Ligand SMILES: O=C(O)C1=C[C@@H](OP(=O)(O)O)[C@@H](O)[C@H](O)C1
């Protein structure tokens with residue numbers, strides 16, 4: 001695919017629904033009593049995998065465009081699937097659904113694509129096993145496929161070694177089926193959509209600092225949910241507006257939950273001009289519009305508590321850093337190695353292709369920014385949606401058009417990405 005260079009970007013864009021929130025709305029709706037109506041649902045392949053898994057467990061889900069209706073059957077209403085649950089490319093589906101499957105009175109097996117079969121599952125297998133779950137990695141390699149058999153679950157207090165909302169959510173969901181309260185403490189707070197949304201569905205869930213706790217066997221009831229736009233998808237337009245000279249982009253409907261808004265903090269630290277407009281709360285989540293203006297950027301250091309709040313945006317931030325003046329250090333982000341691709345390696349390789357000065361480290365990378373040294377390139381997506389989108393944005397700001405193979409992977413989280421991006425080229 002040819003990736004266009006742009007002289008200027010102008011216009012308004014509405015961001016598709018948040019991936020994390022869309023997954024959760026389907027899952028929590030399925031195990032609640034009554035109907036859950038979801039608007040602005042993300043029609044990305046990952047969220048469609050979640051829908052298909054619950055349909056295979058007897059849940060009727062109507063999906064018409066961005067409007068989804070889930071006919072929930074309550075905490076104990078799922079039925080045994082007659083075939084394998086296919087989670088596709090989605091780590092979120094895999095880890096969250098595992099918490100639910102561990103608590104069922106039937107057996108099940110899940111599997112996904114080649115990338116999913118390499119992603120680490122010990123982080124959920126260990127706590128689920130200590131709750132008494134009968135869960136196995138079928139190939140005994142701590143990866144999918146995973147198989148579940150009925151077991152009695154016990155409440156635990158778990159100290160998670162990783163700041164991961166997927167791990168936290170998996171354990172909390174298993175806690176719904178346990179015989180006593182369950183709590184999870186993380187080293188650093190990760191995104192809290194599960195805590196916010198499960199509480200709205202009627203769960204007894206509390207959060208204090210980095211600990212979330214849940215009581216078993218609540219009566220969950222269906223809800224209407226409007227999904228805010230995904231800040232992880234907005235990140236590409238934030239970066240594009242900051243990098244392409246003379247640009248001004250109004251990005252409508254962006255979720256800015258403080259556990260997700262690290263991209264804004266990083267952009268401000270780099271000198272980015274981004275105005276927050278029309279702040280409001282939608283279905284319990286903070287939302288605003290963002291007005292992004294082309295900016296002269298400088299390097300910064302990104303690490304510590306900020307990392308979980310911008311983990312999926314690091315490929316995009318690394319590209320921005322290559323155009324900024326001075327050095328950007330990204331640290332404490334070893335989790336990048338276990339995403340859809342090893343994002344430390346794949347970002348480094350593509351940055352080098354465009355002439356950037358980048359050194360990968362064990363837990364991130366160091367980038368010496370210098371716009372003048374950058375040139376057009378043939379990129380690879382590595383079949384990773386975030387890599388494909390980040391380097392399509394890089395191409396806009398490089399001196400000539402670029403190329404990339406395997407670009408259709410953007411369908412995972414943002415099917416209309418290329419159309420929306422090229423629509424802003426003046
Ligand atoms: O809970 C979620 O919806 C997600 C959590 C993050 O993963 P980890 O929990 O592995 O950090 C993130 O990278 C992923 O895109 C979505």
Ligand SMILES: C=C(OP(=O)(O)O)C(=O)O
Pocket residue numbers: 046089090091092093312339340386413
């Ligand atoms: C890591 C991601 O998703 P998941 O873990 O759900 O595959 C992502 O969307 O960048």
